[in-house]
Amino acid sequence: xxxxxxxxxxxxxxxxxxxxxxxxxxxxxxxxxxxxxxxxxxxxxxxxxxxxxxxxxxxxxxxxxxxxxxxxxxxxxxxxxxxxxxxxxxxxxxxxxxxxxxxxxxxxxxxxxxxxxxxxxxxxxxxxxxxxxxxxxxxxxxxxxxxxxxxxxxxxxxxxxxxxxxxxxxxxxxxxxxxxxxxxxxxxxxxxxxxxxxxxxxxxxxxxxxxxxxxxxxxxxxxxxxxxxxxxxxx
Numbered sequence: 001x002x003x004x005x006x007x008x009x010x011x012x013x014x015x016x017x018x019x020x021x022x023x024x025x026x027x028x029x030x031x032x033x034x035x036x037x038x039x040x041x042x043x044x045x046x047x048x049x050x051x052x053x054x055x056x057x058x059x060x061x062x063x064x065x066x067x068x069x070x071x072x073x074x075x076x077x078x079x080x081x082x083x084x085x086x087x088x089x090x091x092x093x094x095x096x097x098x099x100x101x102x103x104x105x106x107x108x109x110x111x112x113x114x115x116x117x118x119x120x121x122x123x124x125x126x127x128x129x130x131x132x133x134x135x136x137x138x139x140x141x142x143x144x145x146x147x148x149x150x151x152x153x154x155x156x157x158x159x160x161x162x163x164x165x166x167x168x169x170x171x172x173x174x175x176x177x178x179x180x181x182x183x184x185x186x187x188x189x190x191x192x193x194x195x196x197x198x199x200x201x202x203x204x205x206x207x208x209x210x211x212x213x214x215x216x217x218x219x220x221x222x223x224x225x226x227x228x229x230x231x232x233x234x235x
Contacts, residue, residue, distance in 0.1 A: 033213045134217045141188040182232030183225075190231070191224035 170178065199221050202213075 009143060134195075138192060141192050145188070145192070179232050181229050182235065186228035186231045187224055190227040191220065194220045194224050195226070 172180070198216050201216065
């Protein structure tokens, strides 16, 4: 009798303690930063699925979404591309994990990092602020020479230049005006050529430091004036 009663009581308790077949999405407590989902399908078993985190909905919701998608496809035509599925993360821990993963992948702006660290945004500009003026002069001279030679070469076949009259006009000028004109024309040309040589020296990276940059910039500027004056005196 006692054995029969015990067997009945144990069978009832076992039926009452049977695991529920409802899906509950929980995180793996051992590894929070992992991309895996732990599905607790029963009280005694856990399965780790190798798939990204998503919000698991019921069968009714899935059926509703499928019907809506089919209606949209029928209305919009055959060649309509089905939009990609977007899943919302309901668990705050999952959302935080997603944000952390995005922060690792997102490219950080170097200007923002420089501001946070208190560093100059462009070290070259602070290192050689005066030298940028020389660089600007070099570039403007190059653009002016390029445009001037291009215009002259393109218009030369269509226009009849009287070079003899131009030479006669130049010969009538006084020595001082001709000398000043030669210096004005020769300074940009000499500065441009010396700057090219200076940059070739920079490319060798011998003695390349702040003082070297400043000295070479000043030297090229003054040397171009001296070279222009020398050429104007000899020519």
